[in-house]
Amino acid sequence: MNIELINKNSKLLEKGIEYFWKQWGNASNFYFYKDCIENSIYDDKSLPKFYLMLDEGKIIGSYALLINDLISRQDLFPWFACLFIDESYRNRGLANELIKHSIDESRKGGFDTIYLSTELNEFYEKKGWKYYSKGYTAFGDSIKIYSKKLN
Secondary structure, eight states, X not given: OEEEEOOTTOTTHHHHHHHHHHHHOOTTOHHHHHHXXXXXXXXXXXXXXXXXXXXXXXXXXXXXXXXXXXXXXXXXXXXXXXXXXXXGGOSSSHHHHHHHHHHHHXXXXXXXXXXXXXXXXXXXXXXXXXXXXXXXXXXXXXXXEEEEEOO
């Protein structure tokens, strides 16, 4: 397994856009993902960044580091988002590998804390994330925010 950044040299740009959209998008927002990812590939230092996990060239997982996860707490960043592992690859510790990779990338970027928003219960707590506060989606729903210190 390897983890690859989608950047200007990536041969996985189109497949990566499709993968993120299929996991997190809907019928009406393909161009949201396409535009976001295409405009992230020219600067390797700034956010957002989109990563793919590969098994012998096959995309099996993803995550992103974002400036904002489309919730009310725009004062916090970076955001760990879009964690996904294909169902046939689950329960092998691969989500942990992507989380660790995101922490390493965030440290390299000079950050000391990383955040995420989720509706899941106990998944991230088991991985050392701490409840930070409540936030709100653009649709007015409340959502839990977790943080992880990187030091």
